[in-house]
Amino acid sequence: MSQTHLELxxxxxxxxxxxxxxxxxxLTVAKGEIIALLGSSGCGKTSTxxxxxxxxxxxxGTITLAxxxxxxxxxxxxxxxxxxEGYSLYPPLTVRDNIAxxxxxxxxxxGEAESRVNELxxxxxxxxxxxxxxxxxxxxQQQRVSLARALARDAELFLLDEPMxxxxxxxxxxxxxxxxxxxxxxx
Numbered sequence: 001m002s003q004t005h006l007e008l009x010x011x012x013x014x015x016x017x018x019x020x021x022x023x024x025x026x027l028t029v030a031k032g033e034i035i036a037l038l039g040s041s042g043c044g045k046t047s048t049x050x051x052x053x054x055x056x057x058x059x060x061g062t063i064t065l066a067x068x069x070x071x072x073x074x075x076x077x078x079x080x081x082x083x084x085e086g087y088s089l090y091p092p093l094t095v096r097d098n099i100a101x102x103x104x105x106x107x108x109x110x111g112e113a114e115s116r117v118n119e120l121x122x123x124x125x126x127x128x129x130x131x132x133x134x135x136x137x138x139x140x141q142q143q144r145v146s147l148a149r150a151l152a153r154d155a156e157l158f159l160l161d162e163p164m165x166x167x168x169x170x171x172x173x174x175x176x177x178x179x180x181x182x183x184x185x186x187x
Contacts, residue, residue, distance in 0.1 A: 004064075005031040006052070006157060011061035013047045021047045025061070046085065049159045053082045066156050079156035083146045089134040095121075095145050096130040102152040120148040 006029040013022035022044040029035050037045040050056040052063055054075035063071040070078045081102070089098050096117055103113045121127045124144040134142060150158060 003030045004028050005033070005066060007062075007064040008048070008052070009062045009064070011048065011051065011063070012059045013044065013051060013056065014059045022051070046161055049082065049161050052078075052157070053080045053159055054078050055082075080159060081150040081153040081155035081157070082159040083150035083161065085162040089142060089145055089149075091134050094131050094133055095126060095137070098134070098145055099148045099152050102149045106154065116152055117148075120151055123151075124148050 008025055008027040011022055011025040014020055039045055051058050058071045099117045100113055126144050
C-alpha cells in the first residue's frame, strides 16, 4: 500500500485566458506529512490550496486524496478542511457557534460536539471568548477561531492559508506540533 495521501499531478490554473496562476505543479504528500508552500505574493499558493479544497476549478491536471480522484468533486465531498487567510467567520454566530458549525452534519452528539469545541478552545487559548461575536475580536483572535473551525472537522486533509501570521510565537510553536496531514501556504 502506498504512503501517498495527496497527489497533485500536472496541475494548472488559468484565470481568464492570460493569467497562468499555477503552472504544471506536481506534488506528492505522505500521510501525516506537513508541507509548506512558500513563494512571493501572486505565485499561486492560495490558488493551489483553493483547487485542492474545491473552491477553484482545476484547468488541467488531477488531484488525488487518499487514493481517490477528487478534482471534480464538490468541496463538501472531498474530506478537506480549510482555514482561510481572511478568517471567513460568520458574523451573526458566536465564536462557539462558528467552531461548532464545522461539526454540523457529523455523527457527533450535541455533548460530543460541545466537548470538541471546548477542547479546541483550550488548545487555541480562546475559552474566554466563546460567547463573543467576530466583530468584537482582534485579528489574532479571529485567526484562532478560524483555525479551530477548520481543526474541528474530521477531515482527510487540513489546508491552512497563512495560518499563523497573526498568532503569538508561543501559540505558533504549539500549533506546529499538531500531528495530521496538513498543507499550508505561507507561514
